[in-house]
Amino acid sequence: MSTRVKICGLTRPEDIDGAVQSGADALGLVFYEPSPRSVTVERAAELAKRVPAFVSVVGLFVNPTQQFVDRVLEQVPLDLLQFHGDEEAGFCAGFGRRWIKAIRVREAGQIEAAFDEFRNASGLLVDAWDPDRYGGTGKSFNWDLIPDHRPLPIVLAGGLSSDNVSAAVEQVKPWAVDVSGGVEQAKGIKDIQKISHFIKEVHRVCKTD
Numbered sequence: 001m002s003t004r005v006k007i008c009g010l011t012r013p014e015d016i017d018g019a020v021q022s023g024a025d026a027l028g029l030v031f032y033e034p035s036p037r038s039v040t041v042e043r044a045a046e047l048a049k050r051v052p053a054f055v056s057v058v059g060l061f062v063n064p065t066q067q068f069v070d071r072v073l074e075q076v077p078l079d080l081l082q083f084h085g086d087e088e089a090g091f092c093a094g095f096g097r098r099w100i101k102a103i104r105v106r107e108a109g110q111i112e113a114a115f116d117e118f119r120n121a122s123g124l125l126v127d128a129w130d131p132d133r134y135g136g137t138g139k140s141f142n143w144d145l146i147p148d149h150r151p152l153p154i155v156l157a158g159g160l161s162s163d164n165v166s167a168a169v170e171q172v173k174p175w176a177v178d179v180s181g182g183v184e185q186a187k188g189i190k191d192i193q194k195i196s197h198f199i200k201e202v203h204r205v206c207k208t209d
């Protein structure tokens with residue numbers, strides 16, 4: 001099975017094009033103002049127009065209001081919602097769209113509990129815990145905390161780059177990997193060579209499996 005790749009935090013048309021050409025399966029647009037990768041609804045609508053069929057557009061939210069998500073959905077053709085804050089399952093499920101839930105992993109047992117709490121999600125994204133930020137930290141966590149029994153597909157995130165993604169895929173065997181900072185030249189500005197190298201590494205290690 002081939003691990004899917006999501007490239008997150010795209011803000012420029014040329015980065016969308018580069019990620020698509022490099023073979024990304026999903027592209028993430030950040031709707032969270034404190035993030036340096038945040039995009040306006042108008043810009044997101046322009047960026048999403050460039051994305052061809054069979055590449056998913058994912059909207060990332062952190063503790064949004066229902067009204068804000070509704071407004072984004074009216075203007076941007078999102079395939080999937082990614083909730084990266086403290087949202088409850090009922091809230092995440094309230095938009096008639098497929099969604100994934102991110103959790104910030106800090107201790108043993110957390111992922112098992114999240115499988116139960118967010119059982120109606122289309123996937124569970126596991127990221128590093130940080131006391132000050134919800135994500136995009138560039139930090140990884142102890143992958144040994146990810147259980148082998150997985151009622152939901154696992155999306156592995158947190159501090160991934162072309163240097164460690166092959167080891168991550170080999171050890172964790174996630175459904176997908178998600179990267180932001182590890183494929184940037186500056187915050188919010190992607191580096192197409194890094195994206196291409198990252199995706200090639202994932203495909204290389206999946207082939208040898």
Ligand SMILES: O=C(O)c1ccccc1N[C@@H]1O[C@H](COP(=O)(O)O)[C@@H](O)[C@H]1O
Pocket residue numbers: 008009028030032035036037060062084125127134135136137138139157158159160178179180181182
């Ligand atoms: O990218 C951000 O700025 C961000 C802000 C708030 C929540 C999540 C955010 N990004 C997501 O964080 C993980 C890990 O990112 P990184 O590869 O360690 O930089 C990833 O899922 C991003 O989509």
